[in-house]
Amino acid sequence: MRASNIGGIDETEVDIPPGVTVLSGRNATNRTSFLQAIMAGLGSTRPSLKGNAEEGRVELELGGETYTRTLTRRGGSVAFGGDPYLADPEIADLFAFLLEDNEARLAVARGDDLREIIMRPVDTDQIEADIRELEAEKDDVDERIASLDTLESTLPELEAERTEIESDLEAAREDLADAQAAIDDLDADLEESRSRKEELEAAFQAVREARAEVEDLTFELETEESTLAELRTERDELAATVDEFEPLDEDPERIAGRIEELRQRKRSIDETLNELGSVISFNEEMLAGDGLDVTFGDETGGSEASADAGSDAVTDKLLGDDQTVCWTCGSEVDRSRIDDTVAKLRDLRADTLEERNEIRDQIDDLTARRSTIQQRRRERERTERRLDSVESDIEAVEARIETLEADLDAAEDRVAEREAATEDVGAGEYDDVIERHREANELELKVDRLESELADVEDEIAETESKLDERETLRARRETIADDLTDLRTRVDQIEADAVEAFNEHMAAVLDVLGYDNIDRIWIERRETEVREGRRKVSQTRFDLHVVRSGDDGSAYRDTVDHLSESEREVTGLVFALAGYLVHEVHETLPFILLDSLEAIDSDRIAALVEYLQEYAGYLVVALLPEDAAALAEDHATVESI
Template identity: 55%
Template sequence: MPSSEPVASSIDVVAERIGGIDRTEVTLDPGVNVLTGRNATNRTSFLQSIMAAIGSDRPSLKGDAETGRVELSLDDEEYTRTLERHDGTVTFDGRPYLADPELADLFAFLLESNEARRAVRRGDELRELIMRPIDTDEIEAEIAAVGADKRDLDDRLDRLEELEGERPALEERRRAIEADIDAKRDRLAALREDLEAFDLTLDASQDRREDVEETISDLQDARAELESAEYELETERESKAELEAERDEIESELAAFDDVDSPERLEGRVQELRGRKRSLDTTLNELQSVIRFNEEHLEDGGLDLELEPEGEPNRGDESTESTGAGSADVTDRLLAETTDVVCWTCGSTVERDRIESTLERLRSLHQRTLGERNDLQDRIDDLAGRQRELRERTEERRELEDRLSSIEDELERRRLRIADLERDVTDLRTRVEDLEGETDALETTDYGEVIETHRELTQLEMELERLEDERTDVAEQLADIDAKLDDKDDLESRRDELTDELADLRTRVDRLEKNAVRAFNDHMDSILSILEYGNVERIWIERRETPVREGRRAVTKTAFDLHIVRTTDDGTTYEDRIDHLSESEREVTGLIFALAGFLVHDVHETVPFVLLDSLEAIDAARIADLVAYFEEYVDYLVVALLREDADALPESYTYVTEI
């Protein structure tokens, strides 16, 4: 989509010793800014100066300079970038407009060396480039974290559903307990009234009555102790059985551990492979630098040549601008008449085809090395995954062994406690039997009914205490359920949010791919209609999913297939290849692909510039239409053109003729 709000402020750029520039000051206005002039007028160098100020590390320092500097003033803010040469390497410092220039380098700085344009020209895989700014590892980590949170909420809500189902039974149980308590309290009251009605003083002495009451009290206490001891003994036996079952389960799990490898045995192999990968990374970086260096110099036409003793040297600044700016320019005339270039490594004149052939071999070597590096990464991932599995299993086994040792200790404590309780229960049963015998001896005609009443009263008091404890426990369970159910609505709302977030994360890459394809296809249809390329019916990208292997895993990956549909004079359509397109058609296709990336990644929200260069393969009328098309989507469009191409553009644009 176009930039949401048009900007109104101009931009001042001051560049020193960048590319072929000694020093220049240029003001750019909102909209289209056209840098126009003949070859070797530092237009590309000025575009590189803007790139440097924005944050790119791709601009070059002037060949005879040790330091360079760019200042860019925008919206009352000043951004400064410095370049310094140390031991043949240029380093960057300062305060650029962007901390991370990746998006701008890929989709806003559309010079001839732009990766998006090159990828289309060479017929490379386009999906990797359009998706490069997306950190898929970070997305996968987010998916794992959000998924874990959602699973936790699912478990909590499932438990709440279970609790909600348990609540009616607990309510019914509470009502039954309260009814039982009321009945037992009524019976207790009746028994106490019966006891008060007995008048033992009529038939027995006071001492005899006290003996009876003391014996009954001792019997009640002994029975209470016996019941408590029996309950504790049963609890200990149940706990012991549970521990023994857990011990058997852990022993079975430990018996299943049959790993012979250890993480340490694999570490040496992993380190060896990582060392080889680092070596290949270094080689890849060096190859990429060599390829880029040679591509830039090849586009510049080789070394700068001083063709006439009295003439000015051709700085070769404009890397891809065409010749023919005027017959009086000796350098331009010679470059137009020969396919030879001056080799920048040995200084001799060689045919361009030989250097291009060498470059192609370097690119092939780069691709082979990249493939080898990727294979190494797959092997490292496999071994690292195996290491993680072994560490997890080792840790799991250690935890099981620790738990088993703890269980054995606990079982020994339980056995000793059970033995003590069994002795206590035996002693208490003997005491109860003795007291019951004493009580039986007291059961005369006068005291038998009294003793029986005391027995029933004691039993009822014990049962009533148990019921009241049970009622308290049920009430606490109901209160706990109600407190948890109070959170149910919030938990369900949060789960819905996580479900939506998870769906968004899982489809983010998919949506970006589809949006990129849709943007390219739509804009390609529009631009082909505007530019009217003869027999090109359609240029479009097909998003295709294919199963591939990643180490031991089978995964699905997507690829972008570029299709070119042509029509013959008799109206027949057929599919062609990218390398059969004209240079003009390829350049337009590459620019539209970069525009798709610019829009899909919302680059316009962070970068106000699009820079265009090296459009000479496109005729002037189509350049004018292309510039007008791009103008809709960017605040500042800066385009470098030859004078004859710039003449086809509207006068309303801002023109910069001197740099």
């Protein structure tokens, strides 16, 4: 890794092997700055640019790839560029970059909301959107399945209708065969001229054609009348539905504007939080004496003193008990005033974080409200469009019925005329022949109609059975959707439960390894509480951190986090960060854990803690004082000069 102008680093190049790498050195030897350089190369925007530099750069070679990060001073802020290892560093900042200002560590120390830290990387907005989309698809699938279930109930009726038509068709065909046989017998007895017979046949054919036309028109008219009845019923239902819609009292566009305002406010707050984090981190590093290299002039105002001499002077002043030199204005001030200022900045950051959470809740509520209003508006518009379409269809069908009725009257008149013509052709001499032909003609029409009805029913049965085959596919899809919905609805709960389980499991193991004699147990309890949001009460999950100690007489008693020693509190914060690292599977995208500011823990326990943590990261880089580094195993890599 190569870095320039990061933190207090002018320029450096260091190789980091897999496993544990110890950055060994005293305060103000740029160990924290080097960790910040690693963070920058991996994608974090928390590292600081050297105070007297306009640009900084990091190059990180990992797995045959080279990743870059640039820092450029622009006015009062620093812009980040390049092509780092991570596109989104949020999870890494929370659970892998465990420097002194790490939020997961500080949350335990300050008694902050631990659940908020664990759940911050979870995009609950996207989960809710996915749930709504799947619910809409499930409703559609359920509706289609219900429609097919209803369709299935029509199969017995269709099959019964088919059987009845087949029976009627068989009887009609037999009657037609008998009628044609009788005609053949009569024709055999007739002695008439061929022309007379052909004339008679032509008259009968004209009658058949006219009656076929009447049958067709009658069928069309019945179909249109049935369609008209269905359309009128649908029109009445749609009109009733439109009347039931409540007027929209809010404009979704105005809500969208409000959402955008809140999002802009949230982005602004996020930038403020990042800036506050950087300011707090910078000042804490300066207070700890491990920050930027600063050179002060001599008493006469000159600035020719060497950088080394300046650094030593600054370190001496920073380590003073009562007085220190302010690194922003250069005047001597009580150290407690700087401590108070940093404490106020921490409080400001906590208040700002709470404001951001409130704004995020408002965005969620407004987004859900806008979605509901938009859905209601779409439903109403869709219903009104369908109502207009039905009204147009009714007018068109009524016009077709009027035309068909006129055509049917004309066709029936033609039948009467042609039947009269057959009687004139026979002139009473062939009454039996005419009657038989009339009967045969009617039977032919009946057979044609029954065959057509049978074909329609068989087509409808085949279509119904084909649609019912789709039902199994729909049912399988519904089961998949139900499983996906269950997974989405329980994902947040599962992450919370896994985080609590991971913390409790590793906390117990670490306490056992580190041997804190008077601590029996430290664990998180996950419980539901009711909180008030505006005028309503909602259920909210809390993570409560509990401590159980042993007294001198061996009895156990419950204690609070406030009473933990600094060492115990630091270990608890690190284990909490490890739980987040495991639950969010950070190791799948980032093989690094960075550790700093472990001075509150004794050397032997630091060594045990490092041995415990190294199992979970391909690269564990830890900044230690020389005496603490000496307690670690000798096979670990050590970097003493940065």
